[in-house]
Amino acid sequence: MIVIKIGGNMVKNLTPAFFQSIKQLQAQGEQILIVHGGGNLISACGNFVGQPATKINGIRVTDKQMMSITDNVLTQIIQPELHKQFAAHGIQSHMMNASDYPFLFADYVDQAKYGEVGQIKRVKANYIDVMTGQSVGLCASIATGPDGQKLNVNADMAAEAIASIVHADQLVLLTDVPGVMLDNQVLDQLNRDTANQLFEDEKLINGMVPKVKAAFQALDNGIPEVSITNDIIKVGTTIVL
Ligand SMILES: Nc1ncnc2c1ncn2[C@@H]1O[C@H](COP(=O)(O)OP(=O)(O)O)[C@@H](O)[C@H]1O
Numbered sequence: 001m002i003v004i005k006i007g008g009n010m011v012k013n014l015t016p017a018f019f020q021s022i023k024q025l026q027a028q029g030e031q032i033l034i035v036h037g038g039g040n041l042i043s044a045c046g047n048f049v050g051q052p053a054t055k056i057n058g059i060r061v062t063d064k065q066m067m068s069i070t071d072n073v074l075t076q077i078i079q080p081e082l083h084k085q086f087a088a089h090g091i092q093s094h095m096m097n098a099s100d101y102p103f104l105f106a107d108y109v110d111q112a113k114y115g116e117v118g119q120i121k122r123v124k125a126n127y128i129d130v131m132t133g134q135s136v137g138l139c140a141s142i143a144t145g146p147d148g149q150k151l152n153v154n155a156d157m158a159a160e161a162i163a164s165i166v167h168a169d170q171l172v173l174l175t176d177v178p179g180v181m182l183d184n185q186v187l188d189q190l191n192r193d194t195a196n197q198l199f200e201d202e203k204l205i206n207g208m209v210p211k212v213k214a215a216f217q218a219l220d221n222g223i224p225e226v227s228i229t230n231d232i233i234k235v236g237t238t239i240v241l
């Protein structure tokens, strides 16, 4: 299985070549699971109702109202939009989210600090397997918490956790930049020492922080290929130990 995380900024920028690649991968027998974000639209909706975003290291502080906005944006806007785009390119997809069927289970990350934010600990792997058998699985980054409540999960961390639990062959973090950048150049490879230095020097900030952390976590959990890119055909930055 290949897990591809699509950031909110990329949802409207997927190219015909992207969909062509998905078809080719499916023809080669790969199961495809798309984990999508939508952080930009969640922030815009928050602003609209007078609740500007508060993020700590790229993770949204989420109270109950923001959780409800997040749920609506991801499951009612972003996911159907992706479903429509896949259909328009002749690819069947299944919408998967915690509202329709609980299959991602999370614990709180730190309720005092982040509120209703979770980290995925368990998944219904057979459900994912079935949903990606004949079609592409589209998965929102919302999980079911310890008491059945919904928890907001950073989509990079969600993609990593799911990929790790199902032992995916590859994790691609698709975003709006061609890879991890330093002085306007894409780094072909990024190892942990360099990443730590970039964090320290504040050259790797905001949404790139959870993305890079998730990428190393995926490698630690045995996923053989992990990359950050804006184009599934071009590798962008390969994460190495
Ligand atoms: N060193 C870096 N290289 C590339 N992007 C970076 C870096 N540091 C911070 N960023 C920011 O991270 C953003 C990608 O994270 P994010 O906005 O959360 O995307 P997504 O919605 O795809 O998860 C880039 O658009 C860029 O503004």
Ligand SMILES: CC(=O)N[C@@H](CCC(=O)OP(=O)(O)O)C(=O)O
Pocket (backbone or CB within 6 Å): 006, 007, 008, 009, 036, 037, 038, 039, 040, 042, 058, 059, 060, 062, 070, 117, 118, 141, 152, 153, 154, 155, 156, 207
């Ligand atoms: C807890 C947390 O930060 N959740 C994220 C979930 C969406 C997301 O990660 O979207 P992108 O991939 O587009 O950034 C959020 O609320 O923005």
